[in-house]
Amino acid sequence: MFNLANKITMFRVLLVPFVVVLLYFPSETTCLLAFFLFFLASLSDLVDGFVARREGMVTSFGKFLDPLADKLLICSVLIMLVELGWAPAWVVITIICRELIVTGLRAMAADEGIVIAADKYGKMKTVLQMFALSPMIIHYPLFGYDVAVIGEILLYIALILTVFSGGNYLFGFYKNWLQQDEPK
Template sequence: MTLNLANMLTLARIFAVPVIVVLLYLEQAMQTVLLAYLSAIVFALASLTDMADGYVARRQNLITNLGKFLDPLADKLLIGSVLIMLVELGWVEAWIVVVIICRELAVTGMRGVAADRGVVIAADRFGKMKTIAQSLALVPLLAHYPIFGYDPAPLGMFVLYVALGLTVFSGGNYLYNFYKNWLQAE
């Protein structure tokens, strides 16, 4: 197991998941603004490790098979867990989360088939835009209490719908390209 700085940043993103889940359960029980904002801050910091680990890995030539496996897994665990919690708390409709998680499973399965054939399918620009939009949507949804008279939740929902569109488009794009480039070649 290669634990370098990039992989440790990715692991930090994974370890942030239970912290955020506990904060959200506590916030629901206590209805405390501080816990909502704390969960949003922890999520935002965890999301930033996604950019940081990739930057460090490329800059210091620390790209490893462990990192290639953990990085997309960490993204899915972080975003998926928060989305599921937002459904549990009644802040997001379940169908949105079902579409997002189904896309993630479909693309992950496709990547597994490609990996079995010795091909690594990296995230494309639409997949990266999707992840950024999802992260940007979840911060204001987590910090759902008004601050200085501004309610962040409607902005979060708007960005989540944009992220949903990118999620569906990027998933379709991955699957189309996979079919066109790999399956038709057989």
């Protein structure tokens, strides 16, 4: 349970409160620090998966913790961006609702012995959300450029992919559920 890959994932979870606190007191310095920690946490998402697969450290705990860590990181930052007035609430609500629905579906499926793994759209969604949130966290002009606008555009693209991947999970869950109900 406490292998290297899972420790890296737990490190990502531990970074979340620091990112939130830094964003709670926004300035150019705190936003850059929050970005650095968010970037480090996002990078750890790639590293933990690589380590787990390469070293044969894939565990049930890791399969549970890794997507949870992603959701904690992304949803916490999204909520702070709404609090700061830097992101539209309806976008954040849509993204968080999708995350709750997919998590609920996974829990129901697991109860039936069905594993619904992250698919390529879910993984792409997470990466795109991380790319979108990074410039939104920086928020202040960087080298004379308003990077937050880039983040906002990417956030809307991520929203579309988020809704699509959520629909894909719903379809997959429904299909698996029908197969379970077929007489044998």
